Amino acid sequence: MSSTKGKGIRRNGKNAGANLEYALIQGAYWMYYGAIYSFSSAFLLSKDYSNWEIGVILAAGNVLAILIQPAVANFADRTGRFGLDDIIKGMVLILAALTAGLILFDTKSMVLTVIFTLAIAWHTVIHPFVNSLAFEMEKAGRTMYFSVGRAVGSVSYSILVAVLGVGVSRMGVGILPFSGLGVLALFFFMLVVVGRQLGKEGDSVKTEKSDITFMDFVRRNKVFFAMSLGIAGLYFSNSVYNNFMLQIVRNVGGDSGDMGGILSLMAALEIPTMVLFYRINKRISTVRLIQIAALGFALKATAIMMADSVSMLYCAHIFQLISFALFLPAIVHYIDERMSGEEAVRGQAVYTTMITVGAVLASVAGGAILDMSGVDTLLTISVAVTLAGALTVIPLAGKSGPG
Numbered sequence: 001m002s003s004t005k006g007k008g009i010r011r012n013g014k015n016a017g018a019n020l021e022y023a024l025i026q027g028a029y030w031m032y033y034g035a036i037y038s039f040s041s042a043f044l045l046s047k048d049y050s051n052w053e054i055g056v057i058l059a060a061g062n063v064l065a066i067l068i069q070p071a072v073a074n075f076a077d078r079t080g081r082f083g084l085d086d087i088i089k090g091m092v093l094i095l096a097a098l099t100a101g102l103i104l105f106d107t108k109s110m111v112l113t114v115i116f117t118l119a120i121a122w123h124t125v126i127h128p129f130v131n132s133l134a135f136e137m138e139k140a141g142r143t144m145y146f147s148v149g150r151a152v153g154s155v156s157y158s159i160l161v162a163v164l165g166v167g168v169s170r171m172g173v174g175i176l177p178f179s180g181l182g183v184l185a186l187f188f189f190m191l192v193v194v195g196r197q198l199g200k201e202g203d204s205v206k207t208e209k210s211d212i213t214f215m216d217f218v219r220r221n222k223v224f225f226a227m228s229l230g231i232a233g234l235y236f237s238n239s240v241y242n243n244f245m246l247q248i249v250r251n252v253g254g255d256s257g258d259m260g261g262i263l264s265l266m267a268a269l270e271i272p273t274m275v276l277f278y279r280i281n282k283r284i285s286t287v288r289l290i291q292i293a294a295l296g297f298a299l300k301a302t303a304i305m306m307a308d309s310v311s312m313l314y315c316a317h318i319f320q321l322i323s324f325a326l327f328l329p330a331i332v333h334y335i336d337e338r339m340s341g342e343e344a345v346r347g348q349a350v351y352t353t354m355i356t357v358g359a360v361l362a363s364v365a366g367g368a369i370l371d372m373s374g375v376d377t378l379l380t381i382s383v384a385v386t387l388a389g390a391l392t393v394i395p396l397a398g399k400s401g402p403g
Contacts, residue, residue, distance in 0.1 A: 019148060021194050022134055026149040027156030028187035029130050030267075032123060034161040035179040036099070038263055039168065041246045042256055044116070046173045048108045051247065055367020057113060058243055059360040061120025066356060069125050076129070084136050085195035088129050089188060095122050096184045102177040128352075137194065150328075151274045158267035165260010217346045221339070224347065227396040228354045231331070233389020234294060235358030237301040237382040238324055240366045241266075243359075244378070251375035254310040262313055266320050273325035281330075286337055287398050289330040294393040296323030301386040305379040334397075 036043075037058075044054045076087050098119040105112040134149060160179070167175050218225045241248065249259045273280075281289065300319035307313045335347040362382075369378045 021190055021197070022137060023149040023152035024190045025130060025133065025187065025194065026153035028183050028190060029126065030153035030157040031160045031183040032095075032180055032187070034157045034263070034267075035164060035176055035183060036119060036123070038157075038161055038242060038245075039164060039173070039176050039256075040116075040120075041244055042168055042259070043102075043173045043176050045246070047105065047112065050367070051244070051370035052367040053108075053113075055243065055363040055365070055370075057117050057363075058120060059363035061117045062124060062356050062360050062363070064117065064121035065124035066353070068121060069128070072125055073128075083195065084129065084133055085191050088126065088133065089191045089195070091122065091126050091129070092184055092188050092191065095119065095126070096181060096188075098122060099177050099180040099184065102180075103174075133194070137197075140197075148275065151271045154267040154270040154274065158264040158271075161260045161267070162264035163260070165257045165263070168260070169255055169257040217343065217350065220343065221347070223396055223399050224338075225350065227393055228350050230294075230389045230392025230396065231351065232354040232358040232361070233385050234297045234327070234393065235355050236362045236389065237297065237304075237386040239359040239362035240378060240382045241304070243363055244366055244370060244375075247370055247375055248304070248379070249310065249313065252307060252309050252313060254313070258310045258313075262310075262317060265314060266317050266324075269317065269320040270325035270328075273321055274329055277326075277329040281333065286330055286334045289326055290334055290397040291394045293323055293327035293330055294390040294397075296321075296326060298383070298387050298390040299323070301379075301383045305376075305383050 040058060041051075041054055044057065045051075049057070072087075072091075076084065082090075098115055101115040102112070102119070105115075160183075164176070164179060167179075245263060246256060246259045249255070249262065284292075296319050300316060300323045303316035303319060304313065307316050331351055332348070335344055335351065339347045365381075366378055369381060
């Protein structure tokens with residue numbers, strides 16, 4: 001598995017430019033997430049979908065992504081005609097076609113449901129390819145700093161959702177697909193720029209594959225697998241907030257503008273922790289950081305449940321600094337430190353699968369709970385599930401490893 005540990009930007013124009021190009025690609029990817037996924041409730045509610053139906057669509061998109069991803073990855077591994085940048089460009093064009101399809105429908109329909117589900121799934125499928133592009137650029141002679149690119153993704157997301165929150169409240173949800181198309185145009189352009197550089201300097205890069213079966217991995221890493229079940233619990237509440245923030249904000253008297261502001265704050269708070277992670281990790285062990293982040297998820301869920309105003313919701317998100325923002329880089333390094341070679345590849349796959357499991361459960365259960373019992377019940381259940389996840393992760397983090 002490729003690792004970014006201990007790597008930085010070389011002090012010359014060539015490599016600084018490479019990191020800027022990659023950062024803009026990350027920014028475009030996460031801005032699309034903001035325009036379509038984060039505003040999915042606003043968009044679909046306006047088309048007369050229920051909360052439960054929205055949850056099912058988001059869950060179906062995540063499940064479909066799991067099914068599609070191996071086939072796309074297998075094609076990427078086997079094809080000799082296209083580089084990684086070419087494959088991503090093709091995927092972006094497909095996503096643009098799906099996004100354009102969202103413009104055509106004024107109300108709920110089966111076709112709109114299918115198109116939105118496919119857009120969510122296809123965007124999710126692109127994610128690991130965008131991450132792999134950094135390593136391909138590195139192997140082509142560019143020294144990359146992955147965390148900086150991911151931080152720019154958070155900055156870009158933060159700015160866009162704040163703007164869209166105000167825009168939707170003033171102009172309606174019709175601006176969302178057009179915003180998505182604009183972002184995809186930037187995405188495609190930056191891929192063209194990077195592709196030209198790779199064509200001049202790089203050799204074809206093969207993606208490392210794992211021959212370890214899932215059951216082999218579980219037998220060797222029983223504690224880590226149990227810990228991963230706890231990770232699904234941690235991400236349950238995180239997915240609830242991503243999927244249903246509009247309903248949560250409206251419950252305390254806010255609107256789509258407030259939702260955009262809160263989502264923007266969440267992303268902005270990720271930036272300092274991600275940028276400074278390497279320095280933090282020199283002083284505090286990765287195990288301890290995982291434990292702190294797990295506690296942070298529980299504290300954040302509790303604070304959001306207790307918030308009775310929009311201003312209190314803003315304050316509750318200060319825990320983003322020590323929850324998601326800390327956990328994301330920490331778990332990648334944790335796996336890298338405790339596993340090697342093929343096991344680390346499988347470990348990363350198990351971790352990302354558990355995130356998806358948490359997202360699917362949050363989508364389906366969250367929508368149903370909203371329709372049956374309301375926001376307060378959903379937030380209470382989110383605290384319970386997140387706390388169970390934290391109580392699983394914290395004691396197991398120090399014990400996890402082969403054997």
